[in-house]
Each structure stands twice: as C-alpha cells, then as structure tokens.
Amino acid sequence: FVAYLDATLSAKRLLIAYVAALSDRSGHDRNSVLFTQYDLESGRAGEPVVVSRSGLQSAHRVRLVRRSNNKLHMFWLQERASGENAIRHVESTDEGRSWSAPSDLVTNVAGSTLEVVPDSSGTVHVVFRTAGVGRQPGSLAYATWLGSWSDVHYPFPDVIVDGATLFVGKDRRPAMGFVAHGRGVERSPPWTAVSRLSSEPKDQ
Numbered sequence: 001f002v003a004y005l006d007a008t009l010s011a012k013r014l015l016i017a018y019v020a021a022l023s024d025r026s027g028h029d030r031n032s033v034l035f036t037q038y039d040l041e042s043g044r045a046g047e048p049v050v051v052s053r054s055g056l057q058s059a060h061r062v063r064l065v066r067r068s069n070n071k072l073h074m075f076w077l078q079e080r081a082s083g084e085n086a087i088r089h090v091e092s093t094d095e096g097r098s099w100s101a102p103s104d105l106v107t108n109v110a111g112s113t114l115e116v117v118p119d120s121s122g123t124v125h126v127v128f129r130t131a132g133v134g135r136q137p138g139s140l141a142y143a144t145w146l147g148s149w150s151d152v153h154y155p156f157p158d159v160i161v162d163g164a165t166l167f168v169g170k171d172r173r174p175a176m177g178f179v180a181h182g183r184g185v186e187r188s189p190p191w192t193a194v195s196r197l198s199s200e201p202k203d204q
Contacts, residue, residue, distance in 0.1 A: 004018060004019040004031075004059075004060060004061055004062050004076075005017070005018040005019070005062070006018070006062050006063050006064045007064065008064050008065070008066045009066075010037075010066060010070075010095065012039065012040045012041050013037050013038065013039055013040065014037065014038040014040060015035070015037055015064060015066065015072065015095075015096060016035065016036050016037070016038060016064075017033065017034070017035050017051070017062045017063070017064040017074050017076075018033075018034055018035075018036075018062060019031045019032070019033055019034075019059050019060065019062050019076065020032065020034060021054075022050070022053065022054075030054045030055070030056060030057065030058035030059075031054050031058040031059045031060065032050060032051075032052060032053045032054040032059065033050075033051040033052040033054075033059045033062055033074070033076055034048045034049065034050055034051060035048065035049045035051050035064075035074070035092075035096045035099075036048045036049065037095070037096065049096060049097065049098075049099070051074065051090060051099050052076075052078075052088070052090070052102065056081075057078065057079040057080055057081055058079050059076045059077065059078050059079075059088075060076065060077040060078075060079075060114075061076055061077045061113075061114040062074065062075070062076040063075045063076065063114055063115070063116045065116055065117075065118050065124055067118055067122065070093070070095065071091055071092070071093055072091060072092040072093075072095070072096055073089065073090075073091050073116075073118075073124055073145070074089070074090050074091070074092075074099070075087060075088065075089050075114065075116050075124075075126060075145075076088055076114070077109055077114055077128075078102075078104065080104075080106075084106050084108075085106075085107070085108065085109045085131075086104035086105055086106045086107065086109070087104070087105040087107065087109055087114065087126060087128060087143075088102045088103070088104050088105075089102065089103045089104075089105070089145055089149070090102050090103075103148070103149065105126075105143055105149045105152070107128075107130065107141065107152050108130045108131050109128050109129070109130060109131065109141070110128075110129045110130060110131040113127070113128050113129040113140075114126070114127075114128045115127045115128070117174045118174075119174045121146075122146060123144050123145070123146045124144065124145040124146070125142070125144055125174050126142070126143050126144065126145060127140065127141070127142050128140075128141055128142075129141065130154075139154050139156070140154070140155065140156055141153065141154055142154070142155050
C-alpha cells in the first residue's frame with residue numbers, strides 16, 4: 001500500500017519517491033521511504049531503493065526535487081522517537097542509487113501541508129504548517145535548504161492559512177499562492193493571495 005508519492009522526470013525516466021509499509025514479520029514497519037525509476041520506453045520499473053526504514057516512526061508527505069545539476073533532493077515529514085516531528089532531507093548525486101545521511105529540521109510540523117520548490121540559485125524553499133496548540137490553530141511556516149537548514153520563519157502570523165502551493169513565476173522567482181482567513185474572526189470570508197519567496201526568509 002503506497003501512502004504518499006511524488007515524481008519528477010529525468011530524460012526518458014520517471015523518478016519516483018514514495019512512502020509505503022515494508023514487509024516485516026514483527027509488524028513494526030509503519031511508513032518507510034522508498035525510491036524507484038520507471039523507464040518510459042521499456043515500461044519497466046527498477047528495483048526499489050529503501051531510503052529510510054521507518055520502524056515505529058512513520059513518514060508522511062514525501063516530496064522529490066531534481067536540480068539542473070542532476071542532484072536529487074527528497075523531503076518528507078518524519079515522526080521521531082522523541083515525540084517531536086521533523087522535516088527530513090536527504091539528497092542523491094547518482095540518480096537515486098544512494099542517498100546522503102538525513103538532516104532533520106525539528107519543528108512542530110503538522111501532517112497536512114509540505115510544499116517545496118527550488119530557485120535558480122540552488123536554494124530549495126520549503127513551506128509547511130505547524131500543529132495547533134489547544135484551540136489555537138497552527139500557522140504557516142517557511143524555511144530553506146541550501147546545504148543546511150535555515151531557521152524557521154512565520155511569514156503570516158495574523159492569518160490562518162487553509163492551503164498553500166509553491167510555483168516558479170515567469171521571472172523564475174519562486175512564489176507561494178495560498179488561501180487564508182482572519183485569525184480569531186468567526187466565519188471570516190476567505191481570500192487568496194500570492195507572496196514572493198526570498199532565499200533569506202524573514203518574519204513579516
């Protein structure tokens with residue numbers, strides 16, 4: 001059973017990252033992260049590569065990014081034994097045959113949103129939602145990856161963001177489109193907006 005999947009093209013191959021439970025006699029594998037390639041000419045899929053075995057800590061919302069230098073970046077939401085959630089990053093320089101050690105951005109991340117987009121400088125922009133506390137809803141959060149994680153920033157602390165998507169505009173600059181409504185206002189009419197993303201994120 002495949003829980004989450006993302007893919008990107010490379011020449012005549014489809015590169016696929018996905019989350020699925022591996023066969024485990026103990027029943028202790030929840031959602032592991034795997035990678036495979038699908039040849040569009042032959043119609044054959046390669047052998048899956050286990051990128052991260054979950055054990056009792058599940059993975060969610062995998063995202064795959066291919067840079068112009070053929071480096072692959074993979075991001076996903078990762079449960080941790082400590083109880084803290086994280087956004088986990090790994091990368092590959094050999095088309096997915098092997099992957100780097102993971103680097104975690106430990107944060108109060110929720111499981112509903114994880115969007116990534118690279119820019120022309122090599123920075124990968126990551127937008128996600130934090131989990132709410134009590135009756136207080138979560139916030140939209142933003143970080144970047146360029147060899148290491150930036151700090152986490154909260155660009156719109158005064159609104160509740162229901163959904164967000166990242167894209168690259170005609171000027172090749174990354175941007176975010178989102179749907180929001182006022183925080184603390186009952187039945188506030190939602191609105192849509194677009195915000196440019198900076199390689200040096202800052203709070204608004």
